[in-house]
Amino acid sequence: xxxxxxxxxxxxxxxxxVLDWLARxxxxxxxxxxxxxxxxxxxxxALEAAGYSCAYSGQKTYNGVAILGRSPLENVVCGIExxxxxxxxxxxxxxxxxxxxxxxxxxxxxxxxxxxxxKLGWLAAFCAxxxxxxxxxxxxxxxxxxxxxxxxxxxxxxxxxxxxxLVSEAERDAFGRLAALGFRDSFRLFEQPEKxxxxxxxxxxxxxxxxxxxxxxxxxxxxLATRCTACSIDLEPRRNERPSDHAPVLxxxxx
DNA sequence: ATGGCTATGTAGCATAGA
Numbered sequence: 001x002x003x004x005x006x007x008x009x010x011x012x013x014x015x016x017x018v019l020d021w022l023a024r025x026x027x028x029x030x031x032x033x034x035x036x037x038x039x040x041x042x043x044x045x046a047l048e049a050a051g052y053s054c055a056y057s058g059q060k061t062y063n064g065v066a067i068l069g070r071s072p073l074e075n076v077v078c079g080i081e082x083x084x085x086x087x088x089x090x091x092x093x094x095x096x097x098x099x100x101x102x103x104x105x106x107x108x109x110x111x112x113x114x115x116x117x118x119k120l121g122w123l124a125a126f127c128a129x130x131x132x133x134x135x136x137x138x139x140x141x142x143x144x145x146x147x148x149x150x151x152x153x154x155x156x157x158x159x160x161x162x163x164x165x166l167v168s169e170a171e172r173d174a175f176g177r178l179a180a181l182g183f184r185d186s187f188r189l190f191e192q193p194e195k196x197x198x199x200x201x202x203x204x205x206x207x208x209x210x211x212x213x214x215x216x217x218x219x220x221x222x223x224l225a226t227r228c229t230a231c232s233i234d235l236e237p238r239r240n241e242r243p244s245d246h247a248p249v250l251x252x253x254x255x
Numbered sequence: 256a257t258g259g260c261t262a263t264g265t266a267g268c269a270t271a272g273a
Contacts, residue, residue, distance in 0.1 A: 009272080010262055034272085036263070061263050062271075076270060108273055115271095147273070199273065201258035213273075245261075246272080 001253045005143035007033040007246035031102035031143040035064030057088045069095045087159040097135035103144035108165040123174035142219040154214035184225040186218040
């Protein structure tokens with residue numbers, strides 16, 4: 001089973017690229033973030049024609065998440081149970097005996113902003129909820145844009161980024177608490193190239209110069225981690241015309 | 256030099272992303 005995650009930064013703009021990518025990689029499930037469209041505008045027909053069923057939770061302009069599956073998606077749940085949040089950032093579903101959580105963690109803007117405090121509170125609620133979900137679903141994967149670079153090796157210039165949003169100690173602690181629950185960063189289960197990132201700034205030729213961050217992750221429950229055979233970042237879509245600023249991450253599971 | 260680019264909403268710029 002191949003699962004994947006991609007922050008598309010507008011599904012409306014990126015739909016042709018998503019369809020191309022689905023045809024090329026043929027994932028069994030794809031989690032999308034930053035749809036930036038409302039549910040009535042979700043391109044359901046085009047994705048179903050490509051062979052994917054869809055579960056989505058969108059809003060105007062910002063945020064929005066979806067799960068695409070080559071087999072039916074069941075028990076779809078939107079949001080973090082018990083955490084009121086008007087921002088559409090989480091959707092979960094069962095597919096082929098695996099529980100998938102698609103998440104778009106808040107960016108945080110800067111460490112002195114209200115958005116940073118919202119991010120930390122959001123992460124605390126997310127972590128507490130995932131502890132309960134992990135107990136319910138031994139086969140659970142949490143995919144998405146975490147907006148956290150877990151370690152300095154996930155940052156092109158750790159000195160320049162030191163203490164900033166996406167790499168701050170409090171954010172890395174939150175990521176560490178997910179690991180403490182038993183979730184494994186699938187990318188680090190395997191030997192990987194140096195300077196592997198999933199996001200590059202549109203400005204300053206960030207991608208060409210590989211000035212990136214690894215902030216998109218596929219976390220796996222212990223049971224799924226033992227069944228994971230590969231994890232990689234696909235750089236090809238970042239080379240497209242009008243690319244998303246994020247690249248997709250993929251993981252293969254032997255179930 | 257705190258800029259640089261992209262997308263959205265909405266009609267000349269403001270907000271947000273990371």
